[in-house]
Amino acid sequence: MPTLSHRRADVVVTVLDSAGHPLADTDVVVAQERHAFLFGNIGFDFVGPANGEGDASETSSAGSAGALADLWLDVFNAATLPFYWGGFEPVRGRPDTARLLTAARWFADRGVVVKGHPLAWHTVGAPWLLDLTTDEIADAQDARIRREVADFAGVIDTWDVINEVVIMPVFDKEPNGLTRLAWDRGRIPTIRLAFDAARQTNPSATLLLNDFDMSTAYECLIEGVLEAGIQVDAIGLQSHMHQGYWGEGKTLAILDRFARFGLPLHLTETTLLSGELMPAHIEDLNDHQVASWPSTPDAEARQADEIERHYRTLVGHPAVQAATYWGITDEGAWLGAPGGLVRADGTPKPAYDALRRLVKDEWWLAPTTLRTSSTGRVPVSGFLGTYTVDGTAFSLERDGEVVVRLEG
């Protein structure tokens, strides 16, 4: 089992009173406020509620959005919001900016890091791209990225810039503008276009390349992108495990292969089911359509076991910086699959409890009373993140010394 030493730090905090004198031989309360590691989930379900959409009479069996939000916020510190072009700007020139900005601010106000997903993709594309020439598509894509990255800067500073480029030029499910662009110009020029637009608009943003393809193809693409001098801040790895949990061996092998590039890894889209698995022969998960896909007690126990094992593997690997689960509730889940952590009736599944126990218990320092030394010093050991001592914040970033002056 990994020691998790790369996730932890041991510091000695010198506590000063508000006048700047060491607070000697005094009980203080130290508490963790936030993980440095990004425990993410999608925030799709809260875009409407954050905008005051829906009313009491429409409240579903999932219970109030407030209860779901409480569950969400109790575990997660990073949200992925939807920027699928076809949904965000179905009619050219009428983007859904105001509504998404309200939702993004709702999360940001609660201390959540918000990511936009995705700025460029061939699926759920803007239908009006089909009427454009390749050059016009390129221009529209460039302008769309610059607009969103500018409009959301300061609220959303992390972006899945471009999604699933491995398959993009040879994607044959439906005609779309991005496949044409990537076929005509090539994958790397398309990635360069997207990254240049985002980087130039928000130079300090965290920009991701994201893919579901965990084969050598994605490795080759990344090598080419880096050789071409495109600055990628983190490598996004999807892991929708509708066809079964990967297991530690496969997961670690993937992490090692993609860690080789020396970039942080973000597990951007993780799904584990609490119901029947999707048959192994399905290649495009979207092809599996079933009338009913219930969450069952046995499968919920399996999901809880798997989510714990999976997060131990991810947190145990030094290259992983973020792990985003793909779904909070089964209600309205992608493909109708029971991949959520909360049942459609609003009750948490065992997987929710298992993940919460890791994130907010085993890997967490609850408020703890400690006594300072005669020189005001107190040792604190915990997961990297932000902490408070008697309500004043400090960071646990690495082993060493920290000085905290208590606020008046």
Place this chain on the structure above:
Amino acid sequence: MPTLSHRRADVVVTVLDSAGHPLADTDVVVAQERHAFLFGNIGFDFVGPANGEGDASETSSAGSAGALADLWLDVFNAATLPFYWGGFEPVRGRPDTARLLTAARWFADRGVVVKGHPLAWHTVGAPWLLDLTTDEIADAQDARIRREVADFAGVIDTWDVINEVVIMPVFDKEPNGLTRLAWDRGRIPTIRLAFDAARQTNPSATLLLNDFDMSTAYECLIEGVLEAGIQVDAIGLQSHMHQGYWGEGKTLAILDRFARFGLPLHLTETTLLSGELMPAHIEDLNDHQVASWPSTPDAEARQADEIERHYRTLVGHPAVQAATYWGITDEGAWLGAPGGLVRADGTPKPAYDALRRLVKDEWWLAPTTLRTSSTGRVPVSGFLGTYTVDGTAFSLERDGEVVVRLEG
């Protein structure tokens, strides 16, 4: 069916006598000498015989090497010779240069274009690389390429520079130096090392990147290599169809995907079986070991049909410049598979006859008597290549006019 117009030219030849006057109203014999298209095969079986190895008492059931050579030379104009490092230089500093040079000259003397295969690969590697550091492996690989490309220049000017790089860094069948190099430095730097060494040694050589991986992974690798500014002269596509003929649809889709880079395509390793197919679940063909794998009449008929269809597809696609079949005789064939065009007893299979009929009959201008006009002109239409008129050579390269002055 493709028109093959991209393979043909219509010229009007003005025939001059040796004094330079038009040869009017005279019968001349026009004959094709050689295809511009490279119809290749491996020349492995002739390395020994070209060096005078073996004697009459060792002559196998395949009949004399001379008879096999006649069959080979009657159809093919391009030979691939083995430069597997582990076989070529099993003891460091003792390369098999003289023997291979004799074999290469044997082919070159018969008008055959010779290619060396491969200069860098993780399989059949030099065992002594395992004792070296990564930097030493890089230096040894660089020096080996420079040595071979220099030693064979003028006889071998076409090289599969590096083989199967998609899997190279993650190849896990056996420890080897090249996998370590490609893992530590990356695929593209490894390719750059190999291509730089070859290019600097023989700037006019035709240098190939070669792979069996026809997935998006190889596309992504090629894009990255080209973005990195590495000059690849032709893209090598393997097509060992031990598990069944691809069919025209799959073949064309592959050709179109790889033609997108604007480089010539060389089908470098084509196999079609005249026996039982290998089960579809085998991933690494080397894993399939059987005691006996006979060529059967039914399967020979299938192989003949498939080879004709496959070559029609390849020759019909404008991007394809070369098609190398992987095996002349079943005797000693890779994996013991009946993929040869000649049975182990030395008799040609129907596939041999089918391919010969295409290459030397349907796509070929046999010696033909034509009458020149009053101004010495005669129209010639045929496949691109070299021709003779009354024994004097000329080239059919494109539609237009050609003037040939007959030799004394």
